[in-house]
Amino acid sequence: MRVLSSITGSQGHARDMLPLIRAIADAGHDVLVALPPSLAPVYADERVRVEPVLPEMHDSIMAVMKEGAEQRAAEAKRTGKPVAPPPEMTAFDEMLVMAGGPHITPTYRAIMALALDFKPNLVVRDSAEIAATLVAEQLGLRYICGPSGAGDMVDPVRLVDLLNDRRAELDLPPAHDPDALYRFGRFDSVPERYSFAAFDVPYAIRYRQSPIVARDEVLSREIAQLPTDKPLVACAMGTVLVQLRQFFQFGPPQDEDPSKVLLRALAGGLSELDCYAVLATGGLSMDGIEVGDNVHVVERMAQPLLLQCADLFVTHGGYNSIRESMFGGTPMAVLPQFGDQPFHADLLQKMNLGRIIPETTADVVRDTCRQVLSDPAITAEVRRAQREMLALPSVDTVVPHLESLALP
DSSP states (O other): OEEEEEOOSSHHHHHHHHHHHHHHHHTTOEEEEEOOGGGGGGGTTSSSEEEOOSOOHHHHHHHHHHHHHHHHHHHHHHHTOOOOOOOOOOHHHHHHHHHHSTTHHHHHHHHHHHHHHHOOSEEEEETTOOHHHHHHHHHTOOEEEEOOTTGGGOOHHHHHHHHHHHHHHTTOOOOOOGGGGGTTOBEESSOGGGOOOOSOOOOOEEOBOOSOOSTTOOOOHHHHTSOSSSOEEEEEOTTHHHHHHHHHHHSSOOSSOHHHHHHHHHHHHHHTSSSEEEEEOTTOOOTTOOOOTTEEEESOOOHHHHTTTOSEEEEOOOHHHHHHHHHHTOOEEEOOOSTTHHHHHHHHHHTTSEEEOOSSSHHHHHHHHHHHHTOHHHHHHHHHHHHHHHTSOBGGGGHHHHHHHSOO
């Protein structure tokens, strides 16, 4: 079997897909992974061919913004009115344009060039990466998507017109069936009771994927030797801190670096909490931010392993982080920032797996963490989710299904 996989977005997307891709490769199949250059290191040690030819997420965002600006300028010229400001967009609108925006056209061309050379007989895509579906349609291949929080927020019905705009740019015939997005199925790695799918989509084939992504990952000795007489709190924001810093440097003017505001609130709140905390900074400086003696500051941490023994996880609400926390049976306090994170945070709170931190201040971080740590109902629900995840079949068991989908 020759499998072409396409991945977009952040490192969380690449990590979501890695156990599935690894299982396919470990079963002896040839796998080509197309992704942005910044995600290539996630697959550096895997037995797959890595092609870092897809657009970076920030380039895709710029393409969407450029197209919108051009459309507003054309409308102003046509009507003789001033150029309208950018429209207000919901998170669902943002996920939709990121799934079907103008960056899909060059992404399609890059994937098609690889496919013509590699000659796959199956496509397995990140559910937020749609261009590979168009490639599979043109080559007569079957396709299936892996788990992704961003993909769960894409409305297949609204996506039809956007994809037909892309098809027109590529001289492809239009298509009008929203169900075609999942014609050959989809995968998920959380139990149905805890699904984050926002729309009416086909039932997922669910599997248990190990949260341990790096084969040689271990918990650091410093963290392993922390005292055990108080709760252990893990705090990590994924790539959010770096992205907020980039928005501050290259985006519209802001009064203060939002990554600094976020780090100050997290460090301050954890410092006032009766706990031992591990705070991952993503490599950003802590200069000018006061940190209590109970807070262990690290650049990065072995998050999946730490969540196997933590009492609380303070997170931005990325899908991968939520899944790892559920697998570890760890309650969550969620401080969402953008994209799919507010949707995840709201749904997570409704499921009683944690609580939303409603303000980015030290006092509110502290008080929300206290609330979650002292609520036995949240702990009970997270442990229930953990048991249901452990009852899912291993990711290795889905490989025969993929083999049945692959064309000769």
